[in-house]
Amino acid sequence: MKKNSKILLSDDEMPRQWYNIVADMPNKPMPPLHPATKQPVGPEDLAAVFPMELIKQEVSSERYIDIPEEVLDLYTAFRPSPMFRAFNLEKSLGTKSKIYYKYEGGNYSGSHKANTALPQAYYNKMEGIKRITTETGAGQWGSAMSFACHHFGLELLVFMVKVSYNQKPGRKLLMNTYNAKVVASPSTMTVAGRKVLELDPDSPGSLGIAISEAMEVAVQDPYTKYALGSVLNHVILHQTIIGQEALLQMEKAGDYPDVVIGCFGGGSNFSGIAFPFLREKLLHGKNIRLVAVEPASCPKLTKGKFMYDFGDSAGMTPLLPMYTLGHNFMPEKIHAGGLRYHGAGVIVSQLLKDGFIEAKAKMQRECFEAGVLFARTEGILPAPESTYAIAGALDEARKADMEGVSRTILFNLSGHGHFDISAYEKYFENNLPDHELTTAEIDDALSKINIPV
Numbered sequence: 304m305k306k307n308s309k310i311l312l313s314d315d316e317m318p319r320q321w322y323n324i325v326a327d328m329p330n331k332p333m334p335p336l337h338p339a340t341k342q343p344v345g346p347e348d349l350a351a352v353f354p355m356e357l358i359k360q361e362v363s364s365e366r367y368i369d370i371p372e373e374v375l376d377l378y379t380a381f382r383p384s385p386m387f388r389a390f391n392l393e394k395s396l397g398t399k400s401k402i403y404y405k406y407e408g409g410n411y412s413g414s415h416k417a418n419t420a421l422p423q424a425y426y427n428k429m430e431g432i433k434r435i436t437t438e439t440g441a442g443q444w445g446s447a448m449s450f451a452c453h454h455f456g457l458e459l460l461v462f463m464v465k466v467s468y469n470q471k472p473g474r475k476l477l478m479n480t481y482n483a484k485v486v487a488s489p490s491t492m493t494v495a496g497r498k499v500l501e502l503d504p505d506s507p508g509s510l511g512i513a514i515s516e517a518m519e520v521a522v523q524d525p526y527t528k529y530a531l532g533s534v535l536n537h538v539i540l541h542q543t544i545i546g547q548e549a550l551l552q553m554e555k556a557g558d559y560p561d562v563v564i565g566c567f568g569g570g571s572n573f574s575g576i577a578f579p580f581l582r583e584k585l586l587h588g589k590n591i592r593l594v595a596v597e598p599a600s601c602p603k604l605t606k607g608k609f610m611y612d613f614g615d616s617a618g619m620t621p622l623l624p625m626y627t628l629g630h631n632f633m634p635e636k637i638h639a640g641g642l643r644y645h646g647a648g649v650i651v652s653q654l655l656k657d658g659f660i661e662a663k664a665k666m667q668r669e670c671f672e673a674g675v676l677f678a679r680t681e682g683i684l685p686a687p688e689s690t691y692a693i694a695g696a697l698d699e700a701r702k703a704d705m706e707g708v709s710r711t712i713l714f715n716l717s718g719h720g721h722f723d724i725s726a727y728e729k730y731f732e733n734n735l736p737d738h739e740l741t742t743a744e745i746d747d748a749l750s751k752i753n754i755p756v
């Protein structure tokens with residue numbers, strides 16, 4: 304029998320709705336709180352930074368939300384995205400298990416971030432906004448937003464975490480090519496940035512700092528809004544297109560996963576692939592495990608605390624109930640820049656707390672090793688972030704083999720690593736340090752949160 308490794312959907316089969324898991328959660332997420340009053344924030348509190356349609360999605364408990372026609376048209380340039388059976392990887396492992404992956408790197412941004420960049424730019428445009436500010440860690444989100452904004456005739460100002468700005472000049476140039484302005488963060492453009500630089504002129508920056516800078520600029524002008532590439536409910540909603548497709552593709556393959564895996568920064572690609580499968584478990588009792596893989600140097604899910612904390616370092620966002628390492632936590636300069644975030648999405652945090660999903664932490668060298676094996680067998684160079692999902696999938700296959708069983712494993716390959724080649728160079732030169740946070744460092748970071756709620 305011919306081994307067909309590629310599982311495709313036609314344009315007509317592409318789902319036309321996003322899935323909102325809030326509708327099906329046994330315990331609904333706790334509300335974001337206003338930092339001054341400690342009262343739940345209402346839509347009007349968010350109106351200074353987000354357009355109304357996205358705020359509606361942020362607080363919605365409708366199970367399905369229609370994807371606008373214009374966004375569907377843009378999606379069809381690169382969606383439905385392919386799913387592959389990793390026959391060659393399986394063979395090199397000698398595993399009895401089946402490994403599938405959904406590939407989100409085949410679009411203009413090189414990652415899943417385009418799935419939410421396009422609708423976010425679209426809704427801002429519809430409400431008369433002229434300019435967007437945003438942050439970017441490794442640069443994938445900034446790239447995704449740059450093209451989306453340019454397409455809709457919006458200006459874009461990107462605060463790029465300084466360590467990535469220096470590690471990945473190619474990403475900055477890609478954003479410039481798509482017509483965005485890119486500033487290294489912390490910058491001298493904002494009060495938040497200047498404060499950080501006063502304390503530490505060599506600060507490598509963090510997503511938390513870059514978010515503060517971008518929000519500070521946005522709140523000063525009614526025609527400027529802010530956009531976030533992960534964490535928030537509406538972002539995760541848009542990413543469910545991944546899992547909605549993956550369910551159909553699994554059906555086409557005549558298979559069903561025992562475990563679904565994603566790497567974890569703020570939670571958007573993991574949630575995007577996992578939530579539609581979790582719906583099948585919650586509503587139809589389909590047995591499945593959902594595993595988020597985070598870096599050992601930024602272990603909010605496995606070692607952080609579930610509590611109200613700020614989403615940014617200066618404390619401009621509402622207080623969010625989430626797993627966090629503290630909003631001033633300064634993650635180690637690992638190469639998976641997109642995973643260097645101190646907190647986690649509110650929905651995914653509640654689901655972890657309630658035991659519906661699992662989390663594990665991994666060191667970067669093991670993940671690069673998994674990434675290189677994947678590149679050599681499947682022919683795609685993974686983004687450093689995505690290597691955490693690959694390493695998680697290898698763990699599952701090895702565990703199944705030790706138990707003498709065959710499992711069906713599905714992971715999300717969130718992006719390609721063509722701009723991360725210098726990180727691979729460091730790995731080959733044996734110059735990529737492992738870093739794991741000690742209990743003392745975690746206690747110290749958590750003790751600084753200090754928010755009485």
Ligand SMILES: *Cc1c(COP(=O)(O)O)cnc(C)c1O
Pocket residue numbers: 413414415416443444532533534566567568569570571572573641642686688689717718719
């Ligand atoms: C941004 C990014 C991540 C991490 O963000 P999530 O919101 O957790 O998905 C992972 N992989 C890639 C390729 C990214 O660009």
